[in-house]
Amino acid sequence: xxxxxxxxxxxxxxxxxxxxxxxxxxxxxxxxxxxxxxxxxxxxxxxxxxxxxxxxxxxxxxxxxxxxxxxxxxxxxxxxxxxxxxxxxxxxxxxxxxxxxxxxxxxxxxxxxxxxxxxxxxxxxxxxxxxxxxxxxxxxxxxxxxxxxxxxxxxxxxxxxxxxxxxxxxxxxxxxxxxxxxxxxxxxxxxxxxxxxxxxxxxxxxxxxxxxxxxxxxxxxxxxxxxxxxxxxxxxxxxxxxxxxxxxxxxxxxxxxxxxxxxxxxxxxxxxxxxx
Ligand code: BTN
Numbered sequence: 001x002x003x004x005x006x007x008x009x010x011x012x013x014x015x016x017x018x019x020x021x022x023x024x025x026x027x028x029x030x031x032x033x034x035x036x037x038x039x040x041x042x043x044x045x046x047x048x049x050x051x052x053x054x055x056x057x058x059x060x061x062x063x064x065x066x067x068x069x070x071x072x073x074x075x076x077x078x079x080x081x082x083x084x085x086x087x088x089x090x091x092x093x094x095x096x097x098x099x100x101x102x103x104x105x106x107x108x109x110x111x112x113x114x115x116x117x118x119x120x121x122x123x124x125x126x127x128x129x130x131x132x133x134x135x136x137x138x139x140x141x142x143x144x145x146x147x148x149x150x151x152x153x154x155x156x157x158x159x160x161x162x163x164x165x166x167x168x169x170x171x172x173x174x175x176x177x178x179x180x181x182x183x184x185x186x187x188x189x190x191x192x193x194x195x196x197x198x199x200x201x202x203x204x205x206x207x208x209x210x211x212x213x214x215x216x217x218x219x220x221x222x223x224x225x226x227x228x229x230x231x232x233x234x235x236x237x238x239x240x241x242x243x244x245x246x247x248x249x250x251x252x253x254x255x256x257x258x259x260x261x262x263x264x265x266x267x268x269x270x271x272x273x274x275x276x
Contacts, residue, residue, distance in 0.1 A: 043085070
């Protein structure tokens with residue numbers, strides 16, 4: 001007898017929405033794919049084709065899932081949440097969205113706390129982390145089309161994996177919701193709550209009120225106060241991460257002055273000397 005698992009299903013998500021436009025079926029046509037190359041790529045296509053503000057694209061599997069810095073996002077069937085939201089900000093509000101990746105991390109942290117009872121850590125700039133291991137990540141993209149610039153918010157969260165299916169190096173670096181809770185997690189509850197939280201946070205950003213959200217990011221941060229090594233293109237920066245700037249850059253005290261890191265990737269040195 002096989003046990004029934006909860007898989008992504010729009011019919012279980014849409015009734016749980018408390019949003020005005022994000023993922024609302026009366027505003028746009030959400031999509032769910034059995035298998036697709038990448039939900040971010042599909043949302044970009046929808047943006048070019050005039051898709052509605054707030055449209056949600058979900059997939060049960062991605063064959064070419066994308067991570068930051070051109071990396072692959074491994075997305076096996078029914079193992080994770082693979083979700084992209086298409087947003088269409090007014091051109092004159094784009095400057096308020098500089099911190100969007102950090103803010104989405106806050107929305108996801110709230111949603112995972114409410115639906116799975118898990119406190120997650122946020123690693124600058126886009127990592128969702130529990131106990132130093134990667135639970136998920138965020139990929140925000142701003143494709144331009146004749147209709148103007150869109151904002152695609154891609155979210156990947158590990159839900160269930162079999163330890164035996166993972167190569168050793170990945171096993172030690174990743175974690176998934178059901179491993180943490182030791183019980184089944186319905187991904188539909190998580191997605192619906194992400195949509196609810198995302199709308200609230202996005203509205204605040206658009207109105208230029210990022211400060212409270214950034215304070216909430218600081219509370220979840222596993223980066224601030226730590227020794228880090230950052231690579232940005234050819235450059236390597238080493239020092240202590242001391243804060244985030246109003247525009248979301250990471251402020252690093254190198255000992256020879258403060259440097260603002262706007263992009264790239266960091267490695268954190270933990271108290272026990274390990275790195276994550
Ligand atoms: C990262 O940590 O590098 C970001 C990972 C983002 C993965 C998600 S899964 C849904 C969406 N579609 C993609 O191709 N990527 C994002």
